[in-house]
Amino acid sequence: xxxxxxxxxxxxxxxxxxxxxxxxxxxxxxxxxxxxxxxxxxxxxxxxxxxxxxxxxxxxxxxxxxxxxxxxxxxxxxxxxxxxxxxxxxxxxxxxxxxxxxxxxxxxxxxxxxxxxxxxxxxxxxxxxxxxxxxxxxxxxxxxxxxxxxxxxxxxxxxxxxxxxxxxxxxxxxxxxxxxxxxxxxxxxxxxxxxxxxxxxxxxxxxxxxxxxxx
Numbered sequence: 001x002x003x004x005x006x007x008x009x010x011x012x013x014x015x016x017x018x019x020x021x022x023x024x025x026x027x028x029x030x031x032x033x034x035x036x037x038x039x040x041x042x043x044x045x046x047x048x049x050x051x052x053x054x055x056x057x058x059x060x061x062x063x064x065x066x067x068x069x070x071x072x073x074x075x076x077x078x079x080x081x082x083x084x085x086x087x088x089x090x091x092x093x094x095x096x097x098x099x100x101x102x103x104x105x106x107x108x109x110x111x112x113x114x115x116x117x118x119x120x121x122x123x124x125x126x127x128x129x130x131x132x133x134x135x136x137x138x139x140x141x142x143x144x145x146x147x148x149x150x151x152x153x154x155x156x157x158x159x160x161x162x163x164x165x166x167x168x169x170x171x172x173x174x175x176x177x178x179x180x181x182x183x184x185x186x187x188x189x190x191x192x193x194x195x196x197x198x199x200x201x202x203x204x205x206x207x208x209x210x211x212x213x214x215x
Contacts, residue, residue, distance in 0.1 A: 029099040030089055030187045031057050035129045041087055041105060042122040044165040045079045050122035053077045055087070062089055062103075065096035070108045070177070082110030083118045086177070092140040092188075094181045101188045102140055105157075106177040109146075109170045117148035119168035119178040121157045126184060135160050136182040143179040146170035158182055 030036070036057050042050040053076075055061050061076040066086045075084035090104040091097045109118025126134040136158045144151040149169025156164040157180050168178040 040125040044120040104181040106179045113148040117167040117169040120165040122165040
């Protein structure tokens with residue numbers, strides 16, 4: 001009986017994973033989104049508001065991942081002192097993919113606490129030839145590092161508010177980069193509904209329950 005329960009739970013997992021996984025028939029590489037003109041990276045470094053960095057949809061900045069280490073002569077743009085950015089099309093986990101459905105904003109920052117953390121991203125905005133625009137809608141993955149990182153701030157990258165921003169930390173003594181990878185409704189498809197995620201969580205709970213009963 002328990003074996004059959006586990007089999008049923010496993011099958012429900014397969015179904016739920018298919019629901020939660022991005023629908024490839026609806027996904028579109030960002031640079032192939034119809035009528036997309038440019039992308040604005042809104043980065044906050046002091047002042048009353050964020051600084052806009054506007055990049056053409058097929059610019060070398062977006063279609064290339066810079067080699068490490070990022071430095072004054074090896075960057076897409078610079079934020080604060082010792083803060084160098086590289087932005088590029090990617091997969092959901094941040095790996096470079098010129099035809100990716102996600103956008104990764106990465107950076108290095110060379111100041112530890114008590115200085116505030118680096119990679120201060122307010123929003124990312126898609127700009128269309130029609131004059132319309134679209135902000136990022138969800139964060140797919142991120143890397144917050146160092147003693148001045150505020151991981152919970154990552155939600156500010158997709159809250160639609162230019163007055164809030166991420167604080168992803170520093171890279172002193174590290175070989176990794178700070179990173180925020182996000183998706184757009186126009187490229188990565190719809191975000192899973194909360195009810196679907198709850199069902200998935202229920203499935204995990206069922207498996208744990210069955211396994212505990214077997215011990």
